[in-house]
Amino acid sequence: MADRTIAARRSSRRALIPALALACLSALAGCSTAPAARGTGDLGLIIERATGRAQIVDTTQHQRLATVSGLGDLSHASVVFSRDTRYAYVFGRDGGLTRIDLLSARITHRVVQAGNSIGGAISQDGRIVAAQNYEPGGIRLFDAATLKPLADIPAIGADGRRSKVVGLVDLPGQRFAASLFESGEIWLIDASDPAxxxxxxxxxxxxxxxxxxxxxxxxxxxxxxxxxxxxxxDLWQDPPAVRKVMSGYGRGETPLPVYKMPHLRGWAIAQGEAWLPAIGRHEVLVADTRDGWKENARVAVAGQPVFVMARPDGRQVWVNFAFPDNDTLQVIDTRSRRVVRTLKPCRGVLHMEFTPKGEEIWFSCRDDNRVEVYRTDTLTPVASLPADNPSGVFFTPRAYRFGM
Structure with a gap:
């Protein structure tokens, strides 16, 4: 009799557990459930610039999993990820810094830390988040777990002026590097003691x-x-010093109008060469990183390049362009240094991002309200996701690369 009573209670409890879970999922009132059990290595964020939202996407299934709102002004936004790739840190134009839990699709912390911010970085050990600011010019350090302020570094150059901060990246040894636009300086910041x-x-x-x-x-x-x-x-040099490279690459020619500032990131390094957008020219510059960064070649392209991105294996470089050529993508074969395909996939091609091993590239089509996914071997579309004025596309494997 006792055995039958115990068995009945166990059966009743087994029946109750899924019922409670279903009630929590449907009502979402008072029940606390754990995030879905899944990995984060194939997740990413797509910025919807006009709405202050970001989509959480699954790059394996080409699916939108959730949308997170309340991120402020995302007219210029960038993202870095925690070292466990569970959390995304979104830097907004309004100075907002927001920490998102990718598994529960919710904001865990948010601070408005400046008047105008254009990006940031996360330290080598993942404990410090750094924001680069236009207004007021400077760099601020935050605890990555709580967004508690750790330090404020005003960007006052040798000329006594306060400058906009650009080009903030993380470095080995708990360091950061950044550039000051008005005062023309590069700062190397040791944050071993972040306070x-x-x-x-x-x-x-x-x-x-x-x-x-x-x-x-x-x-x-x-x-x-x-x-x-x-x-x-050269950050291995002691003491470090600035050297000019590729000086005079446009000498003797009148530069063309610059409608959108090009971007530089570590994604442009392929097979020991740097593939760089030329300011005011319809060219991609190729420099040998192993031989004093001397110019090796130039590749003529369709317009003023904005993003020049190497596929993870280094065999291809993809280029998008400023207005009026922002409906165009070009693919350069790095072996022949020739444009092998010109694509016109949509209007307002903005950010691009490769999947971790480079079999696909995702890119935002701002003016057509979608994100396109192309195979990089056949250069053909495989998926399209609706998005409201999308711009930045950021995938979690960035957490394991310097300068991302």
Whole structure:
């Protein structure tokens, strides 16, 4: 009799558990359920710039999993990820810094830390989030778990002026690097003690506008808007110093109008060469990273390049363009250094992102309200996801690369 009573109770409990779970999922009132049991390695965020929202997407299934609202002004937004790739940190134009739980699709923390912000970085150990700010110009450090402020570093250059901060990247050794636009400096920031960061200040050149760090974390390269060339710092050199590279690449020619500032990131390194957008020219510059960053070649392209991105295996480089050619994508074969395909997939092609091993590329079509997915071997579309004025596309494997 006792055995039958125990068995009946167990059967009753087994029947009750799924019923309670269903009630929690349907009513969502008072029940607390754990996030879905799944990995995060194939997740990503798509920024919907006009609505202050971001989509959480599954790159394996080509699906939107959820939408997170309340992210502020995303007219210029960037994202970094925690080292466990569960959390995304969104930097908005309004100075907002927002931490999103990708599994529960909710905001865990949000602070408005500046008047105008254009991006940020996360430290090598994942404990510090750094924001780069236009207004007021400077860099602020935050605890990655709580977004508690740790340090405020005003961007006051040698000329005494406060500058916009651009090109902020993470470096090995709990360090960051950034560039100051107005004062023309590169700053190297040691955040080993995040409450008391140490800053080395180097003269860079006229108006650094963005920067990259090579995938090995050794070289920091800043593009210069105010002069013909780039500024490079070998971070293994002691003490570090700025060297100009590729100076005069447009000498003797009148630069074309620049409708959108190009972007530099570590994604442009392929097969030991850097593939870089030329300011005011319809060219991609190719520099040898193993031989003093000397110019190796130039590839003529359809317009003013904005993003120049190498496929993870380095065999292809994909390029998109500023207005009026922002309906175009071009694919360069890095072996022949030739454009092998010109695509016109949609209006307002903005950000691009490769899947981790490069079999697909996702790119936003801002003016057609969708995100397209193409295979990189056949250069054909495989999926399309609706999105409201999409811009940035960011996938979680960025967590394991410097400068992303």
């Amino acid at each position: 008391h960061p140490k800053v080395d200040k180097l003269a860079a050149g006229k108006q650094p506008y963005d920067a990259l760090v090579t995938p090995d974390g050794r070289h920091y390269l800043a593009g210069l808007y105010g002069e013909d060339g780039l500024a490079r710092v």
